[in-house]
Amino acid sequence: RKEVEQDPGPFNVPEGATVAFNCTYSNSASQSFFWYRQDCRKEPKLLMSVYSSGNEDGRFTAQLNRASQYISLLIRDSKLSDSATYLCVVGFEGSASKIIFGSGTRLSIRP
Amino acid sequence: GAVVSQHPSWVICKSGTSVKIECRSLDFQATTMFWYRQFPKQSLMLMATSNEGSKATYEQGVEKDKFLINHASLTLSTLTVTSAHPEDSSFYICSATNRGVAKNIQYFGAGTRLSVL
Numbered sequence: 001r002k003e004v005e006q007d008p009g010p011f012n013v014p015e016g017a018t019v020a021f022n023c024t025y026s027n028s029a030s031q032s033f034f035w036y037r038q039d040c041r042k043e044p045k046l047l048m049s050v051y052s053s054g055n056e057d058g059r060f061t062a063q064l065n066r067a068s069q070y071i072s073l074l075i076r077d078s079k080l081s082d083s084a085t086y087l088c089v090v091g092f093e094g095s096a097s098k099i100i101f102g103s104g105t106r107l108s109i110r111p
Numbered sequence: 112g113a114v115v116s117q118h119p120s121w122v123i124c125k126s127g128t129s130v131k132i133e134c135r136s137l138d139f140q141a142t143t144m145f146w147y148r149q150f151p152k153q154s155l156m157l158m159a160t161s162n163e164g165s166k167a168t169y170e171q172g173v174e175k176d177k178f179l180i181n182h183a184s185l186t187l188s189t190l191t192v193t194s195a196h197p198e199d200s201s202f203y204i205c206s207a208t209n210r211g212v213a214k215n216i217q218y219f220g221a222g223t224r225l226s227v228l
Contacts, residue, residue: 041202043220044155049216098157099157103153
């Protein structure tokens with residue numbers, strides 16, 4: 001079983017739609033959680049950290065459920081520029097600060 | 112802040128040659144640097160973790176003699192792909208964590224696309 005699992009998509013939704021991505025992780029010792037976005041042939045860029053209390057940044061809302069080992073990302077009022085691959089990332093404490101990437105969910109916003 | 116520069120961005124080389132990729136943290140001291148590889152339509156796979164002044168820790172299945180990592184200072188790590196072969200063609204990305212700032216947030220370089228002929 002993969003350490004971090006995501007639906008690969010692609011999700012193809014119209015501009016203005018709301019879209020949600022889910023991610024599950026297998027290691028209960030995971031300590032930190034993030035969503036990154038990656039555009040084609042570019043490096044990943046941090047979108048937001050994810051906290052148990054949930055957090056919101058503009059049109060983006062992230063939730064963490066530690067009991068179910070489940071992370072979600074909600075994008076409201078989607079824009080054409082939101083088209084990208086969204087990577088669920090799980091981190092572990094310790095000097096190594098290692099993180100594990102999910103395989104990503106591709107999102108395509110159509111006009 | 113938290114800018115990571117990676118160089119070169121694109122390399123084409125002949126089979127059997129060695130290629131060096133540099134990763135620099137421009138405006139912070141990097142506690143740790145990481146090297147990833149990404150094949151088309153796949154996720155980033157961690158190759159090794161590099162701490163300044165010590166030997167890199169390689170992930171299972173990554174040959175340390177083939178992928179040489181040097182982390183001589185808090186702002187520079189290098190990855191050398193020795194005797195590169197076509198199957199080494201991939202997108203190599205480095206990242207760094209910022210000493211004293213939020214743990215586990217990694218800042219990525221722009222990546223190096225390696226094509227071995």
